[in-house]
Amino acid sequence: MVRTKFEKEMDRLHLELIEMGSFVETAIDDSIKAFKNNDLDLCKTIIENDKQANDMEKRIESRCLWLIVREQPIASDLRKITTALKMITDMERIGDHAVDIAELVIRITDENTFADSIHIPQMSAVAIEMVRNAVTAYVNYDLPLAHATEAKDDIVDEYFNLIKHELVEIFKDQPQNMDNAIDFLLIAKYLERIADHAVNICEWVHFSQTGEHKNTLIF
Amino acid sequence: MNEVETQNKVKIHTKNLDLFYGDVHALKDVNLDIQSHNVTALIGPSGCGKSTYLKTLNRMNDTIDGVKITGDVFLDNENVYGKGVDVTILRKKVGMVFQSPNPFPMSIYDNITYGPRMHGVKKRIELDEIVEKSLKGAAIWDEVKDRMKKSALSLSGGQQQRLCIARALATQPDVLLMDEPTSALDPISTTKIEELIAELKKNYSIVIVTHNMQQAARISDDTAFFLLGELIENHKTETIFSSPQDKRTEDYITGRFG
Numbered sequence: 089m090v091r092t093k094f095e096k097e098m099d100r101l102h103l104e105l106i107e108m109g110s111f112v113e114t115a116i117d118d119s120i121k122a123f124k125n126n127d128l129d130l131c132k133t134i135i136e137n138d139k140q141a142n143d144m145e146k147r148i149e150s151r152c153l154w155l156i157v158r159e160q161p162i163a164s165d166l167r168k169i170t171t172a173l174k175m176i177t178d179m180e181r182i183g184d185h186a187v188d189i190a191e192l193v194i195r196i197t198d199e200n201t202f203a204d205s206i207h208i209p210q211m212s213a214v215a216i217e218m219v220r221n222a223v224t225a226y227v228n229y230d231l232p233l234a235h236a237t238e239a240k241d242d243i244v245d246e247y248f249n250l251i252k253h254e255l256v257e258i259f260k261d262q263p264q265n266m267d268n269a270i271d272f273l274l275i276a277k278y279l280e281r282i283a284d285h286a287v288n289i290c291e292w293v294h295f296s297q298t299g300e301h302k303n304t305l306i307f
Numbered sequence: 308m309n310e311v312e313t314q315n316k317v318k319i320h321t322k323n324l325d326l327f328y329g330d331v332h333a334l335k336d337v338n339l340d341i342q343s344h345n346v347t348a349l350i351g352p353s354g355c356g357k358s359t360y361l362k363t364l365n366r367m368n369d370t371i372d373g374v375k376i377t378g379d380v381f382l383d384n385e386n387v388y389g390k391g392v393d394v395t396i397l398r399k400k401v402g403m404v405f406q407s408p409n410p411f412p413m414s415i416y417d418n419i420t421y422g423p424r425m426h427g428v429k430k431r432i433e434l435d436e437i438v439e440k441s442l443k444g445a446a447i448w449d450e451v452k453d454r455m456k457k458s459a460l461s462l463s464g465g466q467q468q469r470l471c472i473a474r475a476l477a478t479q480p481d482v483l484l485m486d487e488p489t490s491a492l493d494p495i496s497t498t499k500i501e502e503l504i505a506e507l508k509k510n511y512s513i514v515i516v517t518h519n520m521q522q523a524a525r526i527s528d529d530t531a532f533f534l535l536g537e538l539i540e541n542h543k544t545e546t547i548f549s550s551p552q553d554k555r556t557e558d559y560i561t562g563r564f565g
Contacts, residue, residue: 091563162561163548299550
């Protein structure tokens with residue numbers, strides 16, 4: 089027997105998570121596009137749109153709580169719902185970091201001629217892929233994908249170190265532009281944090297399948 | 308006995324238990340240990356054998372025509388199905404509470420003293436003591452102490468069920484069997500019974516059949532899952548409701564069959 093109503097509700101929850109995931113992916117992607125093109129209008133749009141991510145978080149939160157009340161889930165069902173509740177906190181933070189990047193891009197303004205010579209776009213591509221795969225791993229109950237995604241965090245960390253060296257090279261003779269150098273590094277740092285949040289999501293996916301979180305059995 | 312000593316002590320040991328109702332094989336090679344001073348929940352879909360198993364523990368199935376039982380049930384190392392076992396004494400040690408409250412159509416006082424009188428207690432002072440102790444034990448003393456002579460049937464459903472628990476306690480049992488004791492009660496009465504069960508387990512070993520998964524999770528220490536007459540899984544309740552080992556258990560507790 090299938091619990092038709094419960095399964096339908098879970099499908100809806102999955103759709104909303106995918107929707108929120110793709111929303112924050114787009115926000116990161118747009119923030120990096122805005123960085124490359126010095127597109128201040130796009131920055132403003134990202135900042136204004138962030139409310140939507142917060143609204144999605146609240147909606148998913150509400151759906152999860154009502155699922156708990158109405159369906160009284162047990163065992164793996166309960167883990168899936170609590171995982172969703174944990175994931176959306178990370179996803180909301182990812183959205184916030186896209187806003188952080190957009191705000192930096194507004195601050196960096198005109199002297200942004202070095203954008204092409206540092207590996208920020210490549211780093212963001214990996215971070216975005218991690219976010220997408222983390223959500224997919226949850227929705228498809230795909231533990232190997234979650235583990236593979238966690239492993240990609242090393243690539244993001246390597247990019248961060250690479251970008252740090254690139255910035256040192258570019259700006260060592262331009263102390264007057266040190267402000268921009270720091271802002272560039274902050275963008276890389278936000279991307280690195282985004283990847284960390286994707287790892288957090290993967291750790292919760294691991295929990296939803298096994299009951300273990302960071303090698304501790306919790307449920 | 309202190310708490311450490313009472314922990315992990317087997318009260319009832321069931322070995323290779325089979326039960327047939329005529330041609331129907333209702334219990335299939337059940338092996339299950341019930342721990343002392345624990346609440347053990349028996350869960351499973353209707354017809355899975357959990358109530359049948361419960362009734363084997365005080366030989367309530369004996370009264371049904373065509374029942375054949377093989378295997379052993381040991382209560383404190385004594386075989387319940389052994390030769391020369393006095394079933395009346397057994398049922399004094401292993402009390403039972405049923406799904407619907409079933410007080411006798413007599414006064415509250417007489418309901419409680421019925422069992423002790425049957426077992427030879429005659430002195431009024433002793434009976435009074437038993438009544439007070441039993442009603443206090445079942446958390447209903449304060450509600451009925453001023454109307455002992457009133458009919459038990461004048462009580463509410465929840466009170467009647469606690470009276471039935473008091474009646475079971477009156478014969479000073481070791482084990483209490485409960486067959487869906489709250490399924491006919493409202494949420495408040497259910498909460499009272501559940502709190503009472505938590506209190507009673509300090510002094511009794513309790514085996515409870517329930518269809519309410521949340522109730523099993525709330526009140527029991529161990530949970531045994533039955534399906535089609537077989538004991539599928541028996542574990543700590545925490546394990547059963549978080550990471551059951553058998554897929555059939557998971558499917559049942561998450562409501563995917565049954």
